[in-house]
Amino acid sequence: MPWLALAFLSPGLVMLAALVVYPIGYTTWRSLRDASGRSYLGLHNYVTMFRSDSTRTAIGNNVIWLLVAPTVVTALGTVFAVVTERVRWATAFKLVLFMPMAISFLAAGIIFSLVYADNPDRGLANATVVAVHDVVSPAAAYPGARPRDPGPFTQQADGSLRSSRGYQPGESALVGLVGVRPTSLPAGRVPAVPTAATPGTVGGTVWFDFVPGGGGVPGAIDPGERALPGVVVQAVRDGTVVATARTGDRGEFRFGGLPPATYTLRLPASNFTEPFAGFVWLGPTLVTWSIIGGYVWMWTGFAMVLIAAGLAAIPREALEAARVDGGTEWQVFRRVTVPLLSPVLVVVLVTLMINVLKVFDLVFILAPQSSQDDANVLALEMWRVSFGGGQDQGLGSALGVFLFLLVLPAMIFNVRRFHRGQR
Amino acid sequence: MRHPMRHPRKVTAALAGLTLALTACGSGDTGGTAATAAPSGVRLPNLAGQSVEVAAVWSGAEQASFTEVLRAFEARTGATTRYTSTGDDIATVLGTRVKGGAPPDVAILPQPGLLNQLAGQGNLKPVGSDAATGVAANFAPIWQTLGSVDGKLYGVWFKAANKSTVWYRTTAFAQAGVTEPASWDAFVQTAQTIADSGTTPVSVGGADGWTLTDWFENVYLRTAGADSYDKLARHQIPWTDQSVKTALSTLAAVWGKKGLLVPGASQTDFPTSVTQVFSANPKGAIVYEGDFVAGVISSDTPAKVGTDAKFFNFPSVDASPPSVVGGGDVAVAMRDTAGAQALLTFLASPEAAAIWAKRGGFTSANKNLPLSTYPDDTSRKIAQALVNAGDAFRFDMSDLAPAAFGGTPGKGEWKLLQDFLTNPADVNGTAQKLEAAAAAAFR
Numbered sequence: 001m002p003w004l005a006l007a008f009l010s011p012g013l014v015m016l017a018a019l020v021v022y023p024i025g026y027t028t029w030r031s032l033r034d035a036s037g038r039s040y041l042g043l044h045n046y047v048t049m050f051r052s053d054s055t056r057t058a059i060g061n062n063v064i065w066l067l068v069a070p071t072v073v074t075a076l077g078t079v080f081a082v083v084t085e086r087v088r089w090a091t092a093f094k095l096v097l098f099m100p101m102a103i104s105f106l107a108a109g110i111i112f113s114l115v116y117a118d119n120p121d122r123g124l125a126n127a128t129v130v131a132v133h134d135v136v137s138p139a140a141a142y143p144g145a146r147p148r149d150p151g152p153f154t155q156q157a158d159g160s161l162r163s164s165r166g167y168q169p170g171e172s173a174l175v176g177l178v179g180v181r182p183t184s185l186p187a188g189r190v191p192a193v194p195t196a197a198t199p200g201t202v203g204g205t206v207w208f209d210f211v212p213g214g215g216g217v218p219g220a221i222d223p224g225e226r227a228l229p230g231v232v233v234q235a236v237r238d239g240t241v242v243a244t245a246r247t248g249d250r251g252e253f254r255f256g257g258l259p260p261a262t263y264t265l266r267l268p269a270s271n272f273t274e275p276f277a278g279f280v281w282l283g284p285t286l287v288t289w290s291i292i293g294g295y296v297w298m299w300t301g302f303a304m305v306l307i308a309a310g311l312a313a314i315p316r317e318a319l320e321a322a323r324v325d326g327g328t329e330w331q332v333f334r335r336v337t338v339p340l341l342s343p344v345l346v347v348v349l350v351t352l353m354i355n356v357l358k359v360f361d362l363v364f365i366l367a368p369q370s371s372q373d374d375a376n377v378l379a380l381e382m383w384r385v386s387f388g389g390g391q392d393q394g395l396g397s398a399l400g401v402f403l404f405l406l407v408l409p410a411m412i413f414n415v416r417r418f419h420r421g422q423r
Numbered sequence: 424m425r426h427p428m429r430h431p432r433k434v435t436a437a438l439a440g441l442t443l444a445l446t447a448c449g450s451g452d453t454g455g456t457a458a459t460a461a462p463s464g465v466r467l468p469n470l471a472g473q474s475v476e477v478a479a480v481w482s483g484a485e486q487a488s489f490t491e492v493l494r495a496f497e498a499r500t501g502a503t504t505r506y507t508s509t510g511d512d513i514a515t516v517l518g519t520r521v522k523g524g525a526p527p528d529v530a531i532l533p534q535p536g537l538l539n540q541l542a543g544q545g546n547l548k549p550v551g552s553d554a555a556t557g558v559a560a561n562f563a564p565i566w567q568t569l570g571s572v573d574g575k576l577y578g579v580w581f582k583a584a585n586k587s588t589v590w591y592r593t594t595a596f597a598q599a600g601v602t603e604p605a606s607w608d609a610f611v612q613t614a615q616t617i618a619d620s621g622t623t624p625v626s627v628g629g630a631d632g633w634t635l636t637d638w639f640e641n642v643y644l645r646t647a648g649a650d651s652y653d654k655l656a657r658h659q660i661p662w663t664d665q666s667v668k669t670a671l672s673t674l675a676a677v678w679g680k681k682g683l684l685v686p687g688a689s690q691t692d693f694p695t696s697v698t699q700v701f702s703a704n705p706k707g708a709i710v711y712e713g714d715f716v717a718g719v720i721s722s723d724t725p726a727k728v729g730t731d732a733k734f735f736n737f738p739s740v741d742a743s744p745p746s747v748v749g750g751g752d753v754a755v756a757m758r759d760t761a762g763a764q765a766l767l768t769f770l771a772s773p774e775a776a777a778i779w780a781k782r783g784g785f786t787s788a789n790k791n792l793p794l795s796t797y798p799d800d801t802s803r804k805i806a807q808a809l810v811n812a813g814d815a816f817r818f819d820m821s822d823l824a825p826a827a828f829g830g831t832p833g834k835g836e837w838k839l840l841q842d843f844l845t846n847p848a849d850v851n852g853t854a855q856k857l858e859a860a861a862a863a864a865f866r
Contacts (some may be wrong), residue, residue, distance in 0.1 A: 144623075212598055388831060
């Protein structure tokens with residue numbers, strides 16, 4: 001009789017041995033050997049692994065992933081599950097939320113690389129941020145413009161321009177700027193003209209000191225050079241701004257009624273600040289968080305569906321009793337729904353934790369090369385070391401074993417629960 | 424095609440006669456080179472009934488052009504040829520075929536490292552005397568060195584790539600009133616003038632590490648010279664050497680000057696670095712990369728190569744001689760057959776190069792290939808620079824280094840130059856980190 005049972009079990013056992021037991025064994029064996037697989041290294045690979053900076057970054061990022069992603073996904077899933085219970089068109093709503101699950105990680109990665117594109121004309125994330133920002137603070141008139149170097153004006157650390165000499169009433173200044181973008185030049189091609197000095201005023205001209213096609217004398221108004229209207233100019237005496245003017249259509253400005261003294265001219269930085277271009281979502285600082293955002297988008301639907309199923313199984317009487325006893329909706333949710341739901345929540349959380357530990361595709365696709373190191377996770381490091389240029393499959397196997405050990409507790413936990421559920 | 428046996432034999436016999444006649448007159452008036460300079464000057468054996476298999480990475484248009492070359496070979500020798508496209512991973516494909524005991528007669532390798540590797544394993548057959556004569560007559564000596572392992576010639580560099588080309592938008596140059604700079608100082612000045620004119624000049628595709636290694640290599644070859652370049656490529660001098668620091672400082676004159684680089688360089692991938700210069704709404708004026716930029720411009724932007732988009736040779740630094748950093752595809756024999764040797768002889772001839780050169784998308788280092796063969800000015804200038812560089816041609820250094828240092832995204836030289844692009848002031852720190860990474864990879 002046991003023989004018969006064994007015969008029936010054998011196909012399954014053979015598959016299990018070939019596809020699960022053997023690879024685990026071989027990986028462990030391989031992790032004790034060098035890149036070529038020829039010589040035995042003992043635990044050397046494990047030492048190298050923990051000494052490497054990129055493994056340490058990977059572990060750090062995995063911890064962030066493990067703490068943030070499953071929690072956010074489960075929380076959002078719970079919120080959506082509870083909300084969808086009460087709205088009309090709940091099925092349609094759930095369907096839409098669940099849809100990202102039908103997309104592969106690779107496709108989701110490509111979608112989010114578009115969302116996070118730097119250029120606000122292409123990336124949704126930056127388009128939103130820039131639109132909001134521009135409402136709050138509008139863009140400067142001449143971003144990127146700067147004085148000729150060397151010249152009478154120098155750019156200060158704060159971005160403003162300051163004259164290196166002083167002007168007295170009756171004198172006029174020439175403020176030649178370069179690097180003015182074609183897009184910020186006014187439509188009418190108004191040529192710049194020198195502003196004649198009048199007694200008792202400090203005047204001047206702000207213009208684009210560059211002749212299209214080259215030529216011209218730096219610092220002088222040449223034919224064909226255009227005026228820059230709308231530039232804010234300040235007259236400064238002893239460090240305090242005493243007068244402010246804005247250039248007219250011909251680039252001219254004048255400070256009238258100044259008492260005799262020496263004034264320096266200042267063009268505040270607000271004339272020249274670069275337009276806000278959004279965040280570098282996939283740059284070194286934000287990359288992991290941005291990728292987690294993509295992950296949350298994908299998996300919230302999954303969490304919602306499981307939790308909604310759990311919610312449907314909660315005895316209604318308990319909720320109604322709580323309401324009859326005078327509990328507010330929040331209290332009912334907090335004290336009745338969540339405790340009754342906790343077994344489902346734990347399953348979702350643990351499943352996501354296992355899933356998050358082995359995350360690879362999203363990071364691999366979303367992180368550009370220049371920040372791959374900063375977005376590194378263990379599974380990606382394993383790939384990079386074994387195949388992506390490192391070609392050291394011994395070290396890669398060591399990382400694989402380490403990852404396996406990390407996933408193991410969560411697996412055991414889940415299997416145990418499963419057994420209890422059966423009994 | 425109907426009489427594959429009879430017809431070509433006649434042609435071959437006639438051509439062989441012609442070759443003899445030409446050799447005779449050639450040696451009469453100008454000496455040895457005249458015979459090889461003649462378009463049909465290469466002598467090939469009669470290979471009727473034999474079959475030659477060629478494996479290369481090329482597919483699509485490149486495969487079609489190369490098939491034309493093979494067809495000419497068939498017509499000349501009577502052999503039949505079979506082309507196998509290996510896909511990108513040629514090393515694996517050839518490795519498996521060698522293990523299986525059935526390598527192709529000829530393989531065309533895209534990486535110099537692979538030539539060394541296969542020759543070292545004893546999987547290549549040395550080039551025969553006919554082909555060796557062709558290589559000596561048609562190529563600068565450097566190509567002979569590059570095709571040799573331990574003093575034995577194994578390869579014929581059939582196709583070459585010029586990675587010392589700086590591409591620019593002609594309207595931006597006209598707007599700023601500047602012309603193609605010939606020296607590095609003039610280049611920096613040109614960039615500055617374009618910046619003054621209101622256009623951010625230089626676009627760098629820093630999200631792809633290899634574009635940065637190419638920048639560095641071009642500057643290093645010009646500041647340190649070819650000898651130091653060879654030493655650094657083999658890690659015989661450390662990356663903390665003064666020559667490396669000089670090259671990094673030179674680079675920083677462009678990378679680190681405010682307003683010269685299109686913002687977001689380290690997040691810009693290579694295709695975007697090209698399109699943002701040549702698109703309808705351009706953000707830059709100059710982009711440096713190899714001759715393949717022309718392909719990206721043609722396929723991804725409205726600009727026309729040769730009118731809207733032109734290139735100049737990577738400027739010389741402190742009057743350094745014309746030099747070219749580049750790459751190429753080398754033909755090697757993997758079996759000891761007459762067909763394989765004959766094909767190598769043919770590929771070393773200007774005649775074979777001319778077939779593909781006429782069709783476009785091809786650069787040859789063959790100095791006896793008339794420049795008039797190229798279909799347009801741009802490809803002619805690219806080839807001219809390559810031939811003019813002569814022995815000052817050097818391979819892309821990062822391709823010669825172990826992959827862990829010179830070829831891994833987010834690691835080694837790629838990553839460190841990306842960091843340098845973000846912080847070009849850190850010359851010493853970058854040199855030290857490069858040395859540490861190189862020391863680990865060159866173990």
